[in-house]
Amino acid sequence: MLSILVPIYNYNVYPLVLELHKQCTDCGITFEILCQDDASQSSLNVFNENINALSNCSFDSLKKNLAHRENRNSLAEKAQFNYLLFIDGDSLIIHDNYIQKYIENFTDFDILYGGRLHPEKCPSDNQKLRWKYGRFFEDKAAVNRNKNQFQSLLFNNTVIKKDCFDKVKFDKNIKKYGHDDTQLSYHLSLLKSKVNHIENPVEHGEIDTNLDYLNKTKESLENLITLYKEEKIAIDFIKLIQLYHFLKRTKSTFIISKLYSIIEKSLFKNLTGDNPNLLVFNMFRIGYLCTLNSK
Incomplete structure (x- = not known):
């Protein structure tokens, strides 16, 4: 049914996984939650180790850094189910029917994107640049995202069919930050993949300093x-x-x-x-x- 893939770097994702695990269990679906730290050697991994005690969940800390794109590819390769939900480790689940909402939309699609929100109030003045850009340019309602389906597609909070993802994957040859989503979305557009934008956002939790x-x-x-x-x-x-x-x-x-x-x-x-x-x-x-x- 559903493989939830959580790429991590120096972050405590246990609260996120606990909420996802609860919602999947309440929905009565077959699922797995795979979490992978990209060799950060973070002290926070002591909390992430608790993920292994949850049913159908695993946490792995890599010894060698892969970079964000290849970490995502690696998680997808390990996934055993055909529906892949990519969700970044710093995401906050803001609706208690988050998983159920995705399940209800598992018809006639290759990719489902639920959207992303930033908090209504900026955490600090030193984070205003990222917060403003997110609020005014990235946070879009589904009706607006559907006007430019591929250009509005981000690979956080996104469900994609495994056989569709396997045709494109993230470009492992580019190591720097940025535009991995753009490149993958472009390749999906060439394949004329079926994209559905729905209202099922997560909140962007860790906001960069200016x-x-x-x-x-x-x-x-x-x-x-x-x-x-x-x-x-x-x-x-x-x-x-x-x-x-x-x-x-x-x-x-x-x-x-x-x-x-x-x-x-x-x-x-x-x-x-x-x-x-x-x-x-x-x-x-x-x-x-x-x-x-x-x-």
Whole structure:
């Protein structure tokens, strides 16, 4: 029936697994919950070891780091059932019928995406950049996600059929953070996979600090340029790449990269401050992307 796959890195997922286990048991379904720490050697794994005492659940701490994409692939390979639910370890279950809602929608689909929410109140000023971007750009109702089914697809809180996932998998050759979801969604679009967006969100629990998110954003933009240069994704699949391609064709990337170098410190000051501006964040992303043109 259902294999729940939880990739972990330095996080206590026992409370999450306990809730998932309770809901699966209450639904009376055949299930397994597989959790795998990616060689973090975290002291938190002492709590994760308790997962092994739960029926149909397992926790494994890898000795060698695989990176996030390959950790997900590894979990999928170990799964014994055809429905795979990918859920990140820092997710919070906010509805007591979460599993039941997925089961009710197990008809005519290859991929089911339930959505993601950020808390209504930002935990701290030092986390406002990630929180704002999540609230205003990523948190979408199913009716809006269905307008751009593949571009709105994230692989946290996502059910995919195992035979469908096996045709694509995450690209293990890219090690940096970011756009693994984008690349996989693009490949699924080429296969004309059946995507259903439903209202069954989880809450994003661990929100990056402003500085951490800026660094992750840089990595994700570097990945995006790699996908673009290696033609692993269509230009029209991502708006940011469409813009970059236009700037490159009009030979504007050099000018923008020079302007970016002049205002970079001001952008950085705003984005790591108490009230980061999302317009400034977009300027930062476009500017940094253009600096990668010569690398």
